[in-house]
Amino acid sequence: MSKSKDEQVLKLYEQLFEIEQRLIPTGLHVFGQASPQRERGDLLKMIAAFDRPEAGVNALPEEFADNAIREFVSNGTDAAVRHLEQYGVNAETSRPVFALLENVSTKLQTNNELDAIVRALRGEFIEPGPGADIVQNPDILPTGRNTHAINPYGVPSAVAFARGKIVADSLLNRYKEENGRYPQAMALVLWGLDNIKTQGEGVAQALWLLGVRPVRDALNRATNVEAISLADLGRPRIDVVMTVSGIFRDLFSPTVQLLDKAVRLVASLDEPQDQNYVRKHVREQMTQEQCDTDEAATRVFSNAPGNYGTNVNFMVMDSQWEREETLGDLFVTRKCFAYGRDSQGRAIEGREARIAMDRALSRVEATYQNIDTFEIGLTDVDHYFEYLGGVSKAVEKRAQARPAIYLSDSLSREVKIRTLEETVRLETRAKTLNPKWYEGMLRHGFRGVAEIENHVSNTFGWSATADAVDDWIYSEVANTFVFDESMLERLRDLNPHSAHALVQRLLEANGRGYWETDPDVLQRLQDISSDLEDQLEGVTP
Numbered sequence: 041m042s043k044s045k046d047e048q049v050l051k052l053y054e055q056l057f058e059i060e061q062r063l064i065p066t067g068l069h070v071f072g073q074a075s076p077q078r079e080r081g082d083l084l085k086m087i088a089a090f091d092r093p094e095a096g097v098n099a100l101p102e103e104f105a106d107n108a109i110r111e112f113v114s115n116g117t118d119a120a121v122r123h124l125e126q127y128g129v130n131a132e133t134s135r136p137v138f139a140l141l142e143n144v145s146t147k148l149q150t151n152n153e154l155d156a157i158v159r160a161l162r163g164e165f166i167e168p169g170p171g172a173d174i175v176q177n178p179d180i181l182p183t184g185r186n187t188h189a190i191n192p193y194g195v196p197s198a199v200a201f202a203r204g205k206i207v208a209d210s211l212l213n214r215y216k217e218e219n220g221r222y223p224q225a226m227a228l229v230l231w232g233l234d235n236i237k238t239q240g241e242g243v244a245q246a247l248w249l250l251g252v253r254p255v256r257d258a259l260n261r262a263t264n265v266e267a268i269s270l271a272d273l274g275r276p277r278i279d280v281v282m283t284v285s286g287i288f289r290d291l292f293s294p295t296v297q298l299l300d301k302a303v304r305l306v307a308s309l310d311e312p313q314d315q316n317y318v319r320k321h322v323r324e325q326m327t328q329e330q331c332d333t334d335e336a337a338t339r340v341f342s343n344a345p346g347n348y349g350t351n352v353n354f355m356v357m358d359s360q361w362e363r364e365e366t367l368g369d370l371f372v373t374r375k376c377f378a379y380g381r382d383s384q385g386r387a388i389e390g391r392e393a394r395i396a397m398d399r400a401l402s403r404v405e406a407t408y409q410n411i412d413t414f415e416i417g418l419t420d421v422d423h424y425f426e427y428l429g430g431v432s433k434a435v436e437k438r439a440q441a442r443p444a445i446y447l448s449d450s451l452s453r454e455v456k457i458r459t460l461e462e463t464v465r466l467e468t469r470a471k472t473l474n475p476k477w478y479e480g481m482l483r484h485g486f487r488g489v490a491e492i493e494n495h496v497s498n499t500f501g502w503s504a505t506a507d508a509v510d511d512w513i514y515s516e517v518a519n520t521f522v523f524d525e526s527m528l529e530r531l532r533d534l535n536p537h538s539a540h541a542l543v544q545r546l547l548e549a550n551g552r553g554y555w556e557t558d559p560d561v562l563q564r565l566q567d568i569s570s571d572l573e574d575q576l577e578g579v580t581p
């Protein structure tokens with residue numbers, strides 16, 4: 041039986057609320073320009089939504105936040121404080137948050153980027169500043185400073201470990217809800233910039249899944265790990281295959297060692313195999329393939345030294361493939377280089393280990409990546425599908441089953457784990473098909489149309505690598521950008537190349553079997569594509 045009407049309405053309400061709550065970037069950053077006033081309100085509201093114990097700031101109560109921020113933007117701190125007092129929020133509680141917002145707001149209204157780059161080109165000193173997400177760390181302002189990263193030996197920080205644990209537990213619970221048991225093995229994508237911003241939340245998640253915690257040496261450096269007891273863990277240790285970006289490998293060399301050490305420690309624990317899937321798999325592989333532990337316990341993979349990226353994105357964008365499994369194979373070809381240390385203590389720095397990677401991926405039941413910024417999501421860049429899509433496609437062939445694919449949204453008020461399909465839907469509704477987003481892009485003219493087309497192509501990347509895009513998404517893209525005559529005219533006038541690419545991508549989605557639609561829809565797309573081609577031939581000599 042279907043759910044009751046009330047339940048359905050509640051579910052719909054929750055989904056609408058979720059879309060409404062998302063911070064939607066409404067335009068591109070223009071180098072050297074302060075952010076426009078209309079964007080400031082939403083950003084300030086998001087900044088005010090988090091407790092910041094380190095700064096003595098409490099989050100604004102959600103139910104009053106909208107009006108309080110509006111009051112703050114129009115009439116300043118005192119007015120906003122008085123406004124909240126009417127609702128019983130006292131001034132001592134609300135002043136610190138408005139002090140923070142005032143500081144952020146002032147810094148957003150000035151911009152030193154052009155001056156700083158000119159001084160940098162003259163070889164002058166540029167003061168340093170942290171690199172992070174603005175909501176997570178407003179101290180990134182003012183921009184136009186020399187962005188610094190973090191000390192890799194500090195990773196994961198205590199806060200990152202605490203949060204990593206919550207996220208990883210939610211992830212395991214979600215899998216268990218859907219499959220009735222824990223996954224025996226998972227593949228995780230780890231990026232450098234993300235782990236800088238969160239001080240290693242992704243690293244912490246991997247350690248927690250394995251059931252270990254970091255141990256600091258006399259210099260307070262995280263150089264070792266210890267096992268958390270099975271009793272404390274209350275679940276089996278999960279086998280974790282880590283594919284790390286080239287940037288991560290370069291920036292977090294000690295962390296790569298820590299992760300590899302963690303796997304080898306867990307493999308060596310004398311525990312029942314149904315409580316320690318790393319040990320189970322390493323043992324099985326050693327028996328079946330007569331290999332040693334060093335080979336069977338390899339789990340940290342990246343590019344060959346000096347190489348970066350998976351190239352899966354380029355293959356998809358250029359339509360240079362026939363069978364989808366080629367995309368997963370390319371991922372493995374690029375990423376099958378092992379890092380860590382063998383049992384003799386010898387460093388392994390990018391040894392080609394294709395067989396070890398094939399074997400490790402063949403057991404994977406779920407893949408996962410963390411999304412930790414409001415600014416860049418699944419369809420904004422081609423890197424999410426090249427990594428998470430690429431590894432999932434590689435697993436699909438090697439495990440002979442499509443893995444469950446998850447993402448976390450670890451910056452929302454509550455930790456939220458979503459399936460890939462749910463995240464694609466949410467991103468599509470919040471961005472690609474949202475007038476607030478695309479009108480913001482179209483204000484940038486030529487580049488804005490290119491961004492819209494990029495979103496459609498990145499969405500297509502999720503069909504190619506993971507079959508994760510519903511038919512309605514392509515249909516609505518066609519309705520919004522192609523079959524609305526005035527919209528098509530705007531796109532064509534601003535950037536006929538991208539308009540044509542967008543129509544072509546829709547046709548490709550149908551041609552490759554990702555979008556079922558009526559023949560007359562296809563005919564109309566083909567006609568429009570021909571018209572655009574004629575126009576392009578006219579404009580290019």
Ligand code: BEZ
Nearest residue numbers: 231232233285287288423
């Ligand atoms: C990284 O931070 O590691 C990364 C950034 C962009 C694309 C791929 C990886």
Ligand code: MG
Nearest residue numbers: 509510511554
């Ligand atoms: Mg489909």
